[in-house]
Amino acid sequence: MRIVQVAESLDFGGAERVVVDLSNALARNHDVGVICVKRVGELASQLSPDVAVKCLDKAEGLDFALPRRMAKLLREAQADVVHIHHWGVFLEATLAASMAKVPTILHTAHGKYPNHGSGAAQSAKKALRHWMERRVSRHCKRIVCVSEALLAYTVEEVGLKPELLQTIVNGIDVPAAFAPLPSRGGEEFVFVAVGRLAAVKNYPMMLDAFAQAAAKSSRMRLLIAGDGPERARIEALIAERKLASKVLMLGFVKDVASVLKRADAYVISSISEGTPMAVLEGMRAGLPVIATRVGGLPSVIKDQETGLIVPSGDAAAMSQAMTKLASDRAAARSMGEKAYKHVLRNFSLGSMVAAYETLYARGSAA
Numbered sequence: 001m002r003i004v005q006v007a008e009s010l011d012f013g014g015a016e017r018v019v020v021d022l023s024n025a026l027a028r029n030h031d032v033g034v035i036c037v038k039r040v041g042e043l044a045s046q047l048s049p050d051v052a053v054k055c056l057d058k059a060e061g062l063d064f065a066l067p068r069r070m071a072k073l074l075r076e077a078q079a080d081v082v083h084i085h086h087w088g089v090f091l092e093a094t095l096a097a098s099m100a101k102v103p104t105i106l107h108t109a110h111g112k113y114p115n116h117g118s119g120a121a122q123s124a125k126k127a128l129r130h131w132m133e134r135r136v137s138r139h140c141k142r143i144v145c146v147s148e149a150l151l152a153y154t155v156e157e158v159g160l161k162p163e164l165l166q167t168i169v170n171g172i173d174v175p176a177a178f179a180p181l182p183s184r185g186g187e188e189f190v191f192v193a194v195g196r197l198a199a200v201k202n203y204p205m206m207l208d209a210f211a212q213a214a215a216k217s218s219r220m221r222l223l224i225a226g227d228g229p230e231r232a233r234i235e236a237l238i239a240e241r242k243l244a245s246k247v248l249m250l251g252f253v254k255d256v257a258s259v260l261k262r263a264d265a266y267v268i269s270s271i272s273e274g275t276p277m278a279v280l281e282g283m284r285a286g287l288p289v290i291a292t293r294v295g296g297l298p299s300v301i302k303d304q305e306t307g308l309i310v311p312s313g314d315a316a317a318m319s320q321a322m323t324k325l326a327s328d329r330a331a332a333r334s335m336g337e338k339a340y341k342h343v344l345r346n347f348s349l350g351s352m353v354a355a356y357e358t359l360y361a362r363g364s365a366a
Helices: 014-026 042-046 066-077 087-099 120-139 148-157 203-216 231-240 256-260 277-284 315-327 329-346 349-365
Strands: 002-007 031-036 052-055 081-085 104-109 142-145 165-167 189-194 220-225 247-251 265-268 289-292 307-310
Touching (some): 002 014, 002 066, 002 087, 014 031, 014 042, 014 081, 014 277, 014 349, 031 066, 066 087, 081 087, 081 349, 087 104, 087 120, 142 349, 189 256, 189 277, 189 315, 203 220, 203 315, 220 256, 256 277, 265 277, 265 315, 277 329, 289 315, 307 315, 315 329
Parallel strands (some): 002 031, 081 104, 104 142, 142 165, 189 220, 189 265, 220 247, 289 307
């Protein structure tokens, strides 16, 4: 099959990581290409040489010529399958694939719909976009959501028909020779958070929780790896709470594994999530996870077994979870070992690729 993946970019991010891993795995048996709508991004360097990358260099704002330009690329590629990622490019890419008469069109929703603000104008704009999405979705063989919670949200928020939707959880590569990291065993208990510094990740709540826990124990540290629009605010909060000696902002990190080696537990405080790849990477490294009860996180983390689940926005509960793990390293290590085995069994890259290949083949045979 000739398969084209469409994404806004291949900047560092969970959905973009899925596009790269999926494309590389598919390229072993299929002709695979990637179209980046806005820019290419650094993750493109991790694509197999067999995966061709094209970029449309779309500027901000409306570009009514975009579907026509993309359709031209799809016709040149003689695509059998177009697989679209993220709501931001869903409309244009679906229209382009339809114009190019591509037999099989799929879309994967990796998270909730972007928040474009409140007010009557924004509500009307979102309602119009959802109406348009419902109209163009008739061209799709399937809309995939990365968690059951996201599927339910998509039905309720966007109004897509349930029979059009399907869940395929994200998967991560765990090579046969891979083993979880050995216990660090340092004097300090180190928490790590990896991800884009965006409002949806709710880092202020994480800092509140850590400040409460660190006030009870001096042997704690928090590493935050990532960059984004909330960085200045987070740094200001660290200074305001006098946490500079305890919280280390690492900025953007290419080698996430090197950061995970320095940690004893992974923490995520998001107010919305699908199936976050960064959490799967933490669990693959053998780290227990403290996470908020949102989106697909409760289906990834087994509470009290591979980590601890706390209510969204509840800093006190997250602080208690941090204190619990830091005060019982043996329990934390046990949870981390179970987290590794859980990812190995239930969130493998092979299973994700096979599920998508089945959809591609089913659509092409229809």
